[in-house]
Amino acid sequence: VGFSWAPTPRTPVPAPTQPAAAPHYFHSDGVDPQNERKVFAHYMPSFPISIANKDSDRDYYTTQYLPVHGENGIHAAYGGYLRDRPLPRAVSDRPDWQLADVETEIGQAKSVGIDGFAVDVIVPRATSKVVDRILGAAAAVGDFDILVTADVTGPLGAMDPGAFAADIAPYLSAPGAYHLADGRAVLGAFAAEQKPAAWWMNVLDILHAKIGTPVAFVPTFLTVGDSPESFAPFSYGFSMWGGRSPDAMTDTDLGRGSSMDVIQRTHQLGKLWMQPVAFQDARPGSGVFAESDNSLTNRMSWQLADQQHAEWVQLITWNDYAESTAMAPSVAHGWRILDMNAYDIAWFKSGALPAVDGDAMFVSFRDQPVNAEPTYPETSLTQAVPSSAPPRDTIEVVAFATAPSQVSLRAGSQVDTCDVGEGRTICTFPLSLGSFSATMTRAGVTVATAQSNADVTETPYTQDLQYRVVGGLR
Numbered sequence: 001v002g003f004s005w006a007p008t009p010r011t012p013v014p015a016p017t018q019p020a021a022a023p024h025y026f027h028s029d030g031v032d033p034q035n036e037r038k039v040f041a042h043y044m045p046s047f048p049i050s051i052a053n054k055d056s057d058r059d060y061y062t063t064q065y066l067p068v069h070g071e072n073g074i075h076a077a078y079g080g081y082l083r084d085r086p087l088p089r090a091v092s093d094r095p096d097w098q099l100a101d102v103e104t105e106i107g108q109a110k111s112v113g114i115d116g117f118a119v120d121v122i123v124p125r126a127t128s129k130v131v132d133r134i135l136g137a138a139a140a141v142g143d144f145d146i147l148v149t150a151d152v153t154g155p156l157g158a159m160d161p162g163a164f165a166a167d168i169a170p171y172l173s174a175p176g177a178y179h180l181a182d183g184r185a186v187l188g189a190f191a192a193e194q195k196p197a198a199w200w201m202n203v204l205d206i207l208h209a210k211i212g213t214p215v216a217f218v219p220t221f222l223t224v225g226d227s228p229e230s231f232a233p234f235s236y237g238f239s240m241w242g243g244r245s246p247d248a249m250t251d252t253d254l255g256r257g258s259s260m261d262v263i264q265r266t267h268q269l270g271k272l273w274m275q276p277v278a279f280q281d282a283r284p285g286s287g288v289f290a291e292s293d294n295s296l297t298n299r300m301s302w303q304l305a306d307q308q309h310a311e312w313v314q315l316i317t318w319n320d321y322a323e324s325t326a327m328a329p330s331v332a333h334g335w336r337i338l339d340m341n342a343y344d345i346a347w348f349k350s351g352a353l354p355a356v357d358g359d360a361m362f363v364s365f366r367d368q369p370v371n372a373e374p375t376y377p378e379t380s381l382t383q384a385v386p387s388s389a390p391p392r393d394t395i396e397v398v399a400f401a402t403a404p405s406q407v408s409l410r411a412g413s414q415v416d417t418c419d420v421g422e423g424r425t426i427c428t429f430p431l432s433l434g435s436f437s438a439t440m441t442r443a444g445v446t447v448a449t450a451q452s453n454a455d456v457t458e459t460p461y462t463q464d465l466q467y468r469v470v471g472g473l474r
Helices: 062-067 097-110 130-141 161-173 197-211 227-234 257-269 295-309 335-348
Strands: 038-043 116-121 147-152 183-188 215-222 239-241 270-277 282-283 287-290 312-316 360-365 395-399 405-411 416-422 423-430 437-442 445-451 468-471
Touching: 038 147, 038 335, 097 116, 097 130, 097 405, 116 130, 116 295, 130 147, 130 161, 147 161, 161 183, 161 197, 161 395, 183 197, 197 215, 197 468, 215 227, 215 270, 227 239, 227 257, 239 257, 239 312, 257 270, 257 295, 257 445, 270 295, 335 468, 360 437, 360 445, 395 405, 395 416, 395 445, 405 423, 416 423, 445 468
Parallel strands: 038 116, 038 312, 116 147, 147 183, 183 215, 215 239, 239 270, 270 312
Antiparallel strands: 282 287, 360 395, 360 468, 395 423, 405 416, 405 437, 437 445
C-alpha cells in the first residue's frame, strides 16, 4: 500500500510469487498432532493473485485499482482504490489458472503454519463460484481447511433464514470445508450481531436438516455488546474483529467490550475463543487508519492469544488490500509480514518459544511522515480513528539473533545503533527522509542486512499510511 504509481514509480520490480526457499531463522519442535489450536487467515475473494490472467503491467490492479483515476475516477478523491497488490506472476497457460492461483495462496499460507482460510462469503452462490473454487483448491492441496464465514453486512444479510441456509449448505458439505473431529461442520459469520439470535437459531436448524449434521457456529462480532450471552446457547465459540492499536490488545483494560473482557466472558460461557491478530489497518476509501505502532499491535495480539489460552487465531487479514490489512505476499511488504508471524504461529501452536537458529531482521516503516502533504490534490485525506494510538513516525527493527549483536540503522550521514540479545529483540528509530539501510553485526561480522524499498519523502504523490516491511530471508 505504499506506492503512488505516479509518473516516477517508487516501487521496484516485485520478486516472483514463489520464493526459492522458505525462511529459516527459528526452530520449533513442531506441533502435537492432538493439539487443537488452529490459525486461520481471513480471506477476501475480491482480491485474488490475478484478476484476468494478464501481464502485471496492464492488469486490473495496475490499470484500475492502483492509479488515482482508475475505475473512471471514482476513487480520485482519496488517491486511488488501493496502495498495494498481491505479488504478480507471469501469465499462465493453464485453463484453470484461477484454481491454480488459489492453490498457490494455500501453499503460501501453509509455508508459515496457517491451517486454513476463513473465507468471507460476500455474495450469493448463484452469482459467484469463487468460494466453490477455494473449497476445491483446499481439497486438492490437502491438509488445509476452509472456515466458511458468511458476511451478513452484504446481500446474504438480506436473505430469510431458509434462503440463507440453502445458499450456505453446499459450502459446508464440500470436502474442503472445515469440520471438527466429531464431524460437525463449522460456520463462521462476520458481523453476526447484525442478525438477531432467533434468526441464527432458525438458520442453524435448517442447516442441520439440510446437511445431516449439527453445525458448530463461531461468529465474529464487529460490535460485541451483549452478543456472547445472547448467542451462547447455539454457538461453539466466538471471535471479534478487534482493534488495531496497542491499547486494544492490552491485558490491563478490563472495561466492557475490551479484548480482555470479551475473552473472559467467552471462556466463562464455556466457549472457544478465536483471537483476532492484525498487523495494521489504513483505509483510503473510508478516510481512516489506526496507528499500530509498527508491529507492536501484532505482537500484543499474539501475546493475548498465548496468555489467555485462545483455542484459535484469526489473522486479519490474508488479502484485504482495500483496508491495508493484507499479510499475503505483496509488492509493498513481500513475504515479510507472513514470515514475521511464522514465529508467533509456531509459538502459539507448539506452546513453546521457538529457538532462533538464524539471523534475520524485519524492518517496518512508512514511506512518508504521517502529516506529509501529497502533491496530488486529494480531497479526502485519511485521519486516525478516535480509538487510535497517537500517530508516530518510526522505523522499527524486529531482530532475530542467534547471539548478542548490534543493529545499526544508517540514513544519510545519521547512524543509530541498538544492542540486541539472543532471540527476538525490538529496536525503534526515528523515521528519516530518503533511503536507509540496516545491518546486524556480531564481533565485527555482518550477519544480516535490510534496505528500504522506497525513499521516505515529505512530498508523496498520494497519501499512504501503510507500513512497508523490508529485510527477512526471502
